[in-house]
Amino acid sequence: MAPGQASDGPDPQERGEATRDGVISSLGWDALKSRVANCTDCKLRAGCTQTVFGVGGERAQWMLIGEAPGADEDRLGEPFVGQAGKLLDNMLAAIGLRRGENAYIANVLKCRPPGNRNPEPDEVAACSPYLRRQIAVIQPKLILALGRFAVQTLLETDASIGSLRGRTHSYAGVPLVVTYHPAYLLRNPPDKAKAWADLRFAMQTVASLG
Template sequence: MSDLTPAERRQKLIELYHEVKACHACPLSATRTNPVFGMGNADADLMFVGEAPGAEEDRQGLPFVGRAGKLLDELLAGIGMTRKEHAFIANVLKSRPPGNRDPQPDEIESCRPYLERQVQLIEPRVICTLGNFATKLLTGSPTGITRVRGRPQERDVAGVPVVLYPLFHPAAALRTPAVLQQLRDDFSGIPELLEQERAAADLPGLATVGAPEPAAPPQLDLLA
């Protein structure tokens, strides 16, 4: 565990946001409207990592704000959580690939350090990888999401010991009702997983902790 205070952690995330905003490390900087850094609680024990911004995310500069984002919020509400209070949401790529094409390996490698630094600063206990790209990147395995979804895996991500919990991407769930049901089933396992990880780390359980002070998305603070 780092010895950063919550304020220091948040400040360092804001500094990282400025780096992402100025980033031209891959060609996506030329076609994006806004970089999408991520949003949520900088002290969250739970992180979600998706693939890349879509059209609406690119327009607003915020992650998961389209239909898939609405579903993510609904799934979170179903387990008594909100993205502002209980999670930090980010993507593998911080800039939108044109036409929502798949991320390219060189783009993923260029952007990976930002995600790793987010994990190092936030120090989540559980990371839900959403879909194939995030799952393969963070598990370090080519095994696809269909075979690993809903199965927690202990991993080291950028020097931070975490439990990875691969889930279908909400966008895939919107296309296929059976996938949506599996995503709902897997989501219901998140609170217990968090409780287990908190107990293992000798931290207070969710039920005994007051709702953490929500950290405004760094973008909103900086643009205000």
């Protein structure tokens, strides 16, 4: 290409990202798990104990998505453990759901950010193809987004959870309902009533889908 001549195609980095996304989008479940377990595509893997893929059945009708693993999740390799996990399990039980059975639980990120800091854009970009592939394989009827970061990341918005509650949104072609993160509810017990209203709305949404 002559000096000063503009390129007609994507740059090498864009081509590499497109190739990576294409490979991930074609993986089966076991291959996807293996790819995540061995992923070093962002800096987080070097600082965490293990990746946290998710937990639940491959054909779960509900998929719950949080932000990222914390210290307990990093240690145990499962999302939403500890006190927040217990509260989430109780919330699910109240509407007839159970982790590992008819509800699949995952996070936007598969690795714990150091010090539980907010995930950075390049980390989200590296992990997003994994989450999209999980959704494509599971084909849930509904996604329940848990907490501000997950909600704003999935919906690509800066809007507050309060302004997004009570409406059906969409991510990767799947209806999405927002609610508060269980850890937030532990710190703000009065908002548990709002979370219960969100769960009832989510149930109504699923029922309307047939």
